[in-house]
Amino acid sequence: MSVPGCKAELLFAIQNEFDRLSIEIALIPATNVFDKSLDGHVKDSKMNVHNLISYLVGWNELVLKWHAKKGVGESVDFPDTGFNWNQLGLLAEKFYKDYEGIPLADLVVRLCSAKNRIVELVEDEDDLRLYGQAWYKQYTMGKMIQLNTSSPYSNAAKRLRRWRKSHQL
Template identity: 50%
Template sequence: MAVPKEKHELQKAIVDNYKKLTNEFANIPIHLTNKKELEGHAKNTLMSIENLIAYLVGWGQLVLKWNDRKSEGLEVDFPETGFKWNELGLLAQKFYNDYEKDDFKTLTEKLDKTTNEILQLIESKTNVELYEMVWYGKWTFGKMIQLNTSSPLKNAMDRIRKWKKTKQLN
């Protein structure tokens, strides 16, 4: 799918990638979801399916937080308070830790809720707000949403497919 350049394309990218990802969850045995066997977000690390979902929830929640803070006229610490853009591996570890007590079912429910909240946020914005004005640095809000939602959803699906091949779960 091409990189979204307008509101409806962004909505479609998120919905389509989310559906594809959740379809990949369908035949994963629950006992494998907490095994650290997938390539991690930091170099030379491994993560579990649950960590991967925590990562997606974490980024989705950050997008919502950014919007809330900007809407209230408050400063936003990008990407997150205490982290710089060159520390995304550490931020991924934070997300894993934030949700470490949640099981697969709880994490998928949180991902569903977060994805729906992001889709509602997009629906509340105009195409001008999403793609025709700078929102952060040189980026539009639509681009920031895409970089932190639909793109990671697709990346997660690709990681899971690759892992499933090694487990012969296709």
């Protein structure tokens, strides 16, 4: 899929990639949710399906946090307070811990809810605000949303598909 360059393309990408991800999640047997055999977000580490969904929830909720803070004129610590862009593996591990006690079904509901709130956020913006000006450094708001929604949804769906095939699930 090409990189979105306008509101309509961004909304399509978010929904399309989320739908593909949802299909892959639905195909994971409950008995394999905590099988720590997916490549992790830290070099040479392993994670499980629950960790992967936690990662997606974490990033989606960060997008919402960024927008909420910017909306009231507060400064935003990108990517998150206490983390630099060169510490994304550590941030991923934080997400795993943040959501570890939540059952997978509830975590998927939380992911869907966060995605829906991001869609509402995008729907409330116009192309100029989404793609016509820098929002964070050189990145537009639309690009920052895409980098933390449709792109990771696509990546996660591909990881899950490969993982299921390699485990004959």
